Amino acid sequence: MTKISLTYLLLLFAMLALSSCASKNKYLYYQDIEEVINSESQSKLFETKLAPDDLLMIIVSAEDPESAAPFNLFSTMTADPKNPARNGQMTQQLYLVDSQGKIEFPIVGSLIVGGLTKSQAIALIKDEINKYLTNPIVNLRIMNFKITVQGEVNRPGVHSIISERLTLPEAITLSGDLSTYGSRKNIMIIREQDGKRSFARVDITKADFINSPYYFLRQNDIVYVEPNKTKINSSVVGPNITIGISALSLLVTIIALSLK
Structure with a gap:
């Protein structure tokens, strides 16, 4: 095996080690929608309840x-x-x-x-x-129906709503959809009702979330989209990427020279 071919082989191996194949199951919305729509379970008629400070x-x-x-x-x-x-x-x-x-x-x-x-x-x-x-x-x-969307979306912020009937997908759309780094399987919704705070985690890749009590949002709900593992890992790897590449290049050079 020549030095050039070995170098290319090592670089290819390094690239494969540093990258991962993204499964469509992590990104596609409403998976198994046919089963949910055709099931006996149906969404109940939703109506917003009035709350203090409205x-x-x-x-x-x-x-x-x-x-x-x-x-x-x-x-x-x-x-x-x-x-x-x-x-x-x-x-x-x-x-x-x-x-x-x-x-x-x-x-x-x-x-x-x-x-x-x-x-x-x-x-x-x-x-x-x-x-x-x-x-x-x-x-x-x-008149003051609003929700807050934070985290890995393209346009985070507070959204004032004219209607009193807003779904989680609509809130995400108002925020420019999830970014590539948004965790679609673990969206947190924080809600205050009857003076008590509660929260739930929603997986929007599974279509059955449309039957969840958190499918329809209530006034003052907070929607937080957590970063996925790729974003978390990149935040750690990012500052050290130059050092990693330099070390990898040095290793490839040493191996190539030793095989002369």
């Missing part, structure tokens, strides 16, 4: 607008030199759900909405207003 916009309307006016909170905007056109405009006030899950509603008084779904809260408010109005219409919306 800011709610509640609008009450009726056939007679004047009769519904006392149930709507508005405020007049003060003078704004930067935007004179908005001076004097009426803006809808928001209701803050306090630490006990209560809001103060005009005429009706205190209402406990914390822990209720949106439809349940609307039904509660409508029942109370029915004492004063005929066939009232109540619209309710959470």
